[in-house]
Amino acid sequence: MNMPPPSHPEPLFEEGYRLRFILRLCLAFAAGTAALYAIFYFLLSRPLTGDYAGVFHALRNLSVFLRPVIAISVLVYVLLVCGAISALCVYGLHKVAGPLYRMERVMEEIREGTPTRTVSFREGDQIEPLARAFNGWIGKLRQDRQRWLAMMMDAERYCLQDDATCREKMEEAVRKVAEDMARYH
Amino acid sequence: MMTPTAPQGTQFRRKIYYINPRFQGGAALGISAMVVAGGVLFGALVYRDVGNALWEAALRGHFVIDTPYEIVRDALLWHLAGLSATVSSLTVIVFLFLVKAVRIGVGRAIEAFRASEKGDLSTPVEAGGLKEFRRFGELVDLTRESALSRVAMLREEAASLAACGLPAEAFRPRWEELKRKIREVAP
Numbered sequence: 101m102n103m104p105p106p107s108h109p110e111p112l113f114e115e116g117y118r119l120r121f122i123l124r125l126c127l128a129f130a131a132g133t134a135a136l137y138a139i140f141y142f143l144l145s146r147p148l149t150g151d152y153a154g155v156f157h158a159l160r161n162l163s164v165f166l167r168p169v170i171a172i173s174v175l176v177y178v179l180l181v182c183g184a185i186s187a188l189c190v191y192g193l194h195k196v197a198g199p200l201y202r203m204e205r206v207m208e209e210i211r212e213g214t215p216t217r218t219v220s221f222r223e224g225d226q227i228e229p230l231a232r233a234f235n236g237w238i239g240k241l242r243q244d245r246q247r248w249l250a251m252m253m254d255a256e257r258y259c260l261q262d263d264a265t266c267r268e269k270m271e272e273a274v275r276k277v278a279e280d281m282a283r284y285h
Numbered sequence: 286m287m288t289p290t291a292p293q294g295t296q297f298r299r300k301i302y303y304i305n306p307r308f309q310g311g312a313a314l315g316i317s318a319m320v321v322a323g324g325v326l327f328g329a330l331v332y333r334d335v336g337n338a339l340w341e342a343a344l345r346g347h348f349v350i351d352t353p354y355e356i357v358r359d360a361l362l363w364h365l366a367g368l369s370a371t372v373s374s375l376t377v378i379v380f381l382f383l384v385k386a387v388r389i390g391v392g393r394a395i396e397a398f399r400a401s402e403k404g405d406l407s408t409p410v411e412a413g414g415l416k417e418f419r420r421f422g423e424l425v426d427l428t429r430e431s432a433l434s435r436v437a438m439l440r441e442e443a444a445s446l447a448a449c450g451l452p453a454e455a456f457r458p459r460w461e462e463l464k465r466k467i468r469e470v471a472p
Contacts, residue, residue, distance in 0.1 A: 112387065112388055112391055112392070113384060113387075113388075118380075118384060121380060122377055122380060125316075125373070125376050125377065125380065126373050126377075129369055129372055129373045129376070130369065132320075133365050133368065133369040136365060136368075137361075137362075137365055140354075140357075140361055141354060144352065144353040144354040144357060144361075145352045145353075145354045146352060146353070147351055147352055148350055148351065148352060148353065155343070155350065156343050156344075158353075159339050159340075159342055159343035159353065159356075160343055162339055162353055163336055163339045163340055163343070166332060166335060166336055166339070167332060170328045170331055170332050170335075171328065173328075174324040174325070174327060174328040175324075177324055178317075178320055178321055178324045181317075181320045181372075182313075182317040182320055182321070185313055185316045185317055185320065185376075186313040186317070189309045189310075189312045189313035189316070190304055190309050190313070193308060193309045193312055194303050194304065194305075194309065196308070196387060197303050197304070197305035197308045197309055198303040200305070200308070200417075200421055201303050201305065203421075204421070204424055207424055207425065207427075207428040208424075210428055210431070210432070210471065211427065211428055211431045213469055213472060214472065215472040216471075216472065227387065227391050229391075229395055230391050230394055230395055230398075233394075233395040233398035233399050233402075234398050236398065236399070236402050237398045237399075237401040237402045238471050240402045241432065241470060241471040242470075242471045244470075245467055245468070245470045245471060248467050249464065249467055249468065252460070252463075252464055252467075263453065267453065267456070270456070270460060271446075271447045272447075274443040274444075274446045274447040274460075274463065275443070275444070275447040277439075277440075277443045277467075278440050278443035278444040278447060281436050281437075281439060281440035281443065282440060283404040284404045284406055284432075284433055284436045284437070284440075285404060285405065285406065285407055285433075
């Protein structure tokens with residue numbers, strides 16, 4: 101059986117978070133482009149002096165050095181922008197990576213049977229509906245556990261009467277518990 | 286603003302920046318690859334056009350030209366604008382794809398938890414998209430599987446206790462053991 105397609109009305113991302121991230125990306129590119137422009141402007145704004153031959157040779161020399169100049173400029177641009185992008189990805193996307201890591205830790209504790217608290221994310225963290233859905237499931241499981249124990253303890257109260265009634269109620273209780281547990285498949 | 290899942294009155298201060306090499310590193314690599322490609326393309330186009338512009342200007346050197354910048358200004362500005370626009374647009378598209386991939390992967394996990402609340406602990410998450418979310422989906426499956434096996438074991442135990450017909454002195458310890466094990470469900 102396949103799971104139905106995701107149809108959760110709660111947004112996983114805050115609108116502001118996405119816009120801020122895109123804006124920062126654009127700012128990084130704008131800064132990189134400005135740096136690239138500044139390098140070219142600095143290199144190409146030396147005045148051409150002298151007569152026709154002087155200008156001709158200056159421009160010919162510039163053409164010769166154009167390839168390494170462009171290569172170094174592009175390298176500077178790439179390093180600047182990639183550095184900014186890496187920092188942005190680390191500090192921007194940790195609002196998704198952090199909650200995932202937190203969830204993984206809690207799920208690991210659940211698997212190991214360690215007492216676990218409900219998952220709570222930090223201020224500004226994204227994908228919150230995931231924590232709510234997980235807490236909902238664990239909450240339901242805990243409710244069921246309490247109900248099963250309540251059924252068993254309810255049967256134990258009959259032990260104050262005669263042994264036969266006590267036994268009958270206990271067997272009935274475990275039968276009901278087993279039936280109730282059957283809803284998990 | 287406090288997140289709804291955070292306990293009331295508790296303000297968490299963000300001190301630890303968690304880094305997931307697969308998720309953040311992958312996103313940074315993807316975007317950086319486009320920046321590199323854009324840079325290389327820009328370099329090639331600028332080399333061709335600016336080189337041509339300088340060569341043509343050299344042949345017409347008797348015209349008054351103050352700086353080489355004046356010769357290449359138009360071509361350079363066009364290419365810079367093109368580089369900025371192309372790389373920005375592509376990066377925004379990649380980011381939106383990333384958001385979509387997170388939505389699909391996390392959305393699947395949310396559906397799985399909601400199904401688990403209704404008792405379905407066996408349908409796999411099958412989170413597609415990014416590898417990181419497929420791995421997360423597998424962890425969700427493992428957790429649900431572990432809960433299911435625990436409940437199934439308890440159910441068998443309860444059913445066998447209900448039908449065992451053991452004498453009271455043997456029945457009581459099994460009853461207590463079952464209670465102890467039930468207490469360990471979702472501790």
